[in-house]
């Protein structure tokens with residue numbers, strides 16, 4: 001049975017409201033393209049109201065600003081309890097609106113519990129320092145919330161992104177306006193209701209569903225927004241940085257995906273490397289920013305690896321995300337289906353060898369066969385651009401030196417991995433590869449406890465980890481004259 005849809009409006013100043021224009025847009029189930037619900041469509045007028053509410057809630061005398069930090073911890077921890085209480089429903093809703101297979105939805109929602117509690121626990125550990133400056137002066141720092149934050153979410157992992165961005169901003173003491181991705185507004189709305197149930201004061205969280213070109217642009221250009229945190233495409237990331245510089249110099253955190261290299265050395269344990277390489281690129285039908293979408297395999301094991309990779313890909317069960325046996329669901333929407341199929345065509349045209357998959361499955365929903373290209377060359381489009389689909393690209397290499405240079409020959413720098421039994425290979429690769437996250441003999445192992453973010457075109461700043469709240473704080477230095485003698 002389909003999960004019940006409880007919230008479809010905008011959430012502004014503690015009220016569920018229609019948009020000012022009265023417009024709505026449909027949100028879909030990627031399994032069959034059917035309409036799930038009509039959702040209020042916000043634009044600039046609604047963003048203006050939401051930012052004004054967040055600004056009021058950020059006033060120095062507001063309930064939120066006067067609240068003890070330990071109380072912020074309690075509210076956010078209560079939110080974690082509520083997410084746990086409703087985890088089955090949230091997982092079903094995520095899967096229904098996003099096409100994520102239930103197994104993965106359970107894993108992600110489960111990991112959110114950890115993430116929310118960890119980030120919440122940082123709220124009362126924000127400390128400045130005392131500084132031994134020269135002269136008869138006393139100097140110390142205060143770390144203070146930056147202000148109203150605009151949080152722009154992607155559609156690929158909506159609950160995880162909400163948990164990471166919203167809870168970090170709130171732990172820091174900021175107020176927020178959230179714009180969920182147009183494709184996946186439903187879990188963000190439900191989680192907002194849980195934050196209110198947990199006791200978040202009026203105006204601290206506001207959610208405006210809508211399109212990037214209208215609501216997103218209004219948020220990134222708003223003079224009362226102090227910071228934008230965004231996860232999504234490289235192209236939009238660049239627009240956001242321009243918008244941030246256009247008026248009030250907003251702070252920005254950007255997570256912009258990648259073209260992550262995974263290297264399989266000739267001394268790797270293939271029983272480990274083959275399934276991890278598949279897991280790294282086929283998980284969530286390839287719709288993850290850290291997908292291992294350039295797989296460099298050593299020439300000595302190239303043919304053997306390919307045979308095993310094809311065999312492995314054939315074990316992937318593509319089907320209805322509700323079915324517990326499915327390990328791959330549909331792409332998010334028609335446009336992403338077409339985009340991925342376009343890359344597959346391009347791969348064939350440019351001379352890569354298709355060894356398995358390559359076709360759409362059926363005519364309803366947005367399913368694509370797990371696809372493997374071999375003999376991929378570095379200058380082919382499929383080796384350069386983020387595909388965001390179930391497409392494994394296998395490239396051949398001969399030496400570690402060579403593969404490090406080739407791995408780094410990209411504007412991206414989010415993640416990288418190596419499978420090897422030689423610790424020197426592991427250390428050399430980890431040191432020289434240009435990526436914010438590096439895995440050795442594993443892949444996709446992320447944790448809220450460790451910083452996450454990209455080098456180069458993959459982003460700006462880091463999320464998660466002990467320092468994550470700093471991205472939502474300003475540092476203020478206070479210096480006071482001391483009496484010369486006492």
Ligand code: NAP
Nearest residue numbers: 153154181182211212216217232233236256257289386388
């Ligand atoms: P996108 O356009 O970058 O969307 C991400 C978010 O930004 C959405 O909420 C979107 O609104 C909003 N947005 C779009 N244009 C904006 C603008 N000018 N100003 C402010 N906000 C704006 O990504 P997409 O179109 O969904 O997917 C395109 C590609 O992005 C994918 O093929 C994939 O390569 C990449 N991607 C990467 C990640 C990641 O984890 N790094 C996640 C998702 C997608 P809408 O609701 O209107 O889209």
Ligand code: MG
Nearest residue numbers: 181182183212
């Ligand atoms: Mg979009």
